[in-house]
Amino acid sequence: MNSEVLIRVSDHPLAQLKGYDAKAIAKYYIRRPWQVIWRTLSIVFMFAGFLLGLLWDRAAGKSDRHQPERAAHLREIITKLGPTYIKVGQALSTRPDLVREDYLAELTKLQDRLPPFPTPQAFSIIERELGKPADKIYKSISAEPVAAASLGQVFKATLYTGEDVAIKVQRPDLLPVITLDLFILRVIAKLLAPLLPLNMGVGLDAIVDEFGIKLFEEIDYVNEAHNAERFANYFKDDPKVKAPKIYWDYSTRYVLTMEWIHGIKLTDVESIKAAGLDTDELVRIGVLAGLRQLLEFGFFHADPHPGNLFATYDGSMAYIDFGMMDQLEESTKETLVDSVVHLINRDYEQLGQDYVKLGFLAANTNMIPIVKALEVVLGDIMTEKVGDFNFKVVTDRFSSVMYEYPFRLPAKFALIIRSVVTQEGVALSLNPNFKIVQVAYPYVARRLLTDESTNLRDRLIEVLFKEGKFQWSRLENLLAIAKSDGQFDLMPTAQIGLQYLFTEDGKFLRRRLLLALTEDDRLHTAELQRLWQLVRADLEPGKLWNAAVGTLSASLPKAVTAILPIALLPGANPGS
Structure with missing residues (x-):
């Protein structure tokens, strides 16, 4: 039966796509309206039941008493809806400043404690992909998965050469669910765009497309393996940031064998402290690694939730999931540095032009009122109040400006913002009093003062x-x-x-x-x-x-x- 399921899924018409293709997906589902209608009704029905429960609790004055049950119900809904919605839940699970503690505890379970698919089916995939039974490839392998996530599950194994490894096996039914959800989300985005109060709604379907591109990249384990090696190469001179070794002989598009990381999940703060590790130092390592990815390498981890990050016993930080990565163009990196320089200089006119270059504002925008608004919003960032800022405070302030002026959100920056917000959420889970600027500003200042590149030297002169x-x-x-x-x-x-x-x-x-x-x-x-x-x-x-x-x-x-x-x-x- 397992082999029949695998054959049927692999023969899905959309399985031939080499990457995300919105037109091909739309063409397929337009001809199958019953699938779209049924899936949409299922989503609406599930969330309607949850919202009705909340309203009933409020009317009966039992909101606090039933809150844990409602939080568990929300996690169950997201889990049933599958990988697309689980990704959203994972992002929310990193924001203790946005989500209530009881809901946060449930959403955190979405990071690696999802229901697994049957182990015999997973072993069948390993055999199909690697050409041998699992026990012929691995000296030992766990009888059950040690973790199950939205796109696959992980087994711990030992190679015949003695190395401990993690084996990621992809869920067999991903493609039909992901493509259907992306099609529905794209339709909803087009319908909602004109109704949204912010100009972020312009091109909302492009944001869905960007998410779709990354999701398709994430389900290709060969792509993930290349990403892991590229990431490791960037940080090869930094002993504080680690990435697992890839075992190419035992890896394919649907099975990935990599080094087993001995460490503690960043969500397990008590174990981190019990191991004698410094949580503030781990925060610093994580934030600096994130800044280097964005401003130096231009190659960044777009999904750094705590399920993908480990504190190792020597005090370093290890990344273990490289499916969702993105690349910034050199001009974008330079403009991001420019924006920091202009912020330091309080040159809001030039900062406004940086937003034009980055795509947040149209080239023909009247900049005079926007420059004044930026001065009001950002005017005290470089004063003694720096310690009072975090990314959420700045984005909250910015939301009023974006509501009033013609800002828009470029699709590329949806992932950047998600990455930065998630990084800060991880930091807040380790230290609720942490402020990202306490690490970010010294890093930017050091780069301006020490980098020997012509571009950064010119920017330093511009500052001085x-x-x-x-x-x-x-x-x-x-x-x-x-x-x-x-x-x-x-x-x-x-x-x-x-x-x-x-x-x-x-x-x-x-x-x-x-x-x-x-x-x-x-x-x-x-x-x-x-x-x-x-x-x-x-x-x-x-x-x-x-x-x-x-x-x-x-x-x-x-x-x-x-x-x-x-x-x-x-x-x-x-x-x-």
């Missing part, structure tokens, strides 16, 4: 100069912010800066800095004194000496460079 005048306070703020989390080493930054100043490209900046010291017909000794007080603890004599030698070595001809370290030694005698 306004209308031709050097902004001493901005340099002080950048240094203070960069130093605020203890991860910033001033000496490499000073050496990079000095080396650049001695180059031909740095000639223009040298001249501007010299002028800055005497701007407004006075020596800026007070500003220099404040900077010295800020950095003097970091400028040890030995480090200063090495930086000077390194800078001159990089700037002078090779013949001179060869003898420079000896010649500069105190008391050196060239004739000896």
Whole structure:
């Protein structure tokens, strides 16, 4: 019977699609209206029952007493509706600031505690895909799945070579359910778009399409395996961020064998603390990893819910699911950095232009009222109130602006926003008092001060100069912010800066800095004194000496460079 089910599903007409195709899916279901009507009625009926239950509890004054039952009922509905709705529930399960605690506890179960499909059926898929029975491939394999998620389930096994591995086996009936739900959601999106109060509703079907593209990528385990290796390569120099090794000999589109990660789920805060791990450090690792993905690599994890993240026993963080990833274009990465620079500068006119480049505003939009609104919403972000901000506060403020002005949500940014919000939700689950900007701002400041790329160097100069005048306070703020989390080493930054100043490209900046010291017909000794007080603890004599030698070595001809370290030694005698 199992083999018949597998054959029937694999012969589904839409199984031939190599990726998400909205037109092909629509063409298929338009000819099968009874399937669409029945599925729609089922969805409406399930949620109607839930809402009626809530109204009845409120009328009877029993809302608090029945809340746990209603939360469990909602989870059961989402589970029955399948992978598309489970993905939404997983996203909500990461937001303790948005969802009541009792509902949150139930939604968290959607991350990896879903009903599994029969083990014999899973083993049949393994045999079909790998060409051998499971016991011929794996020395041992768990009799039951250790986790079941929306798209598949996981078995723990040991290879004959001795490595512990995780085997992901895809659910056999995914395609018909996913394509039908995506078709219905797309129809609803088109119908609702004109009725929504925000211009986010424009192109709402494009957001569904973006979700569909990622969902199709996620059910291709070969694609996931490539994503995992690419992610690991980006973080190869960071021992605090890990990704599992892929075993290609035992992996196909429907079966994925990868390294077993020994660790603790980020949802299990008590076990994390019992293992002696620092939750605040894990938060910092997670946020920095997310920022690097968006602003450095442009390749980011779009589904970083706690079921996909583990704290390892050595204090690092491991990602285990790479099905839903996305890639940012270089121009988008640069514009995101630009927006941070313009926010630091409080240059709201340029920030508005950044939103145009990113697609949040049309090119012909009247920017004057929007610039004023941005100043009201974001005006105090770079003040002492920074510690009071989190991403939700900013988005809540922004919602009023988006309601009043012609903002729209580009499809690409639906995933970016989901990723950032989910990351912050994970951080809040580990530390409810955490503020994402406490890590994000020092990271951005450090990148501006230390990155050797031409683009970021130009952005740093843009921060430090306004209308031709050097902004001493901005340099002080950048240094203070960069130093605020203890991860910033001033000496490499000073050496990079000095080396650049001695180059031909740095000639223009040298001249501007010299002028800055005497701007407004006075020596800026007070500003220099404040900077010295800020950095003097970091400028040890030995480090200063090495930086000077390194800078001159990089700037002078090779013949001179060869003898420079000896010649500069105190008391050196060239004739000896």
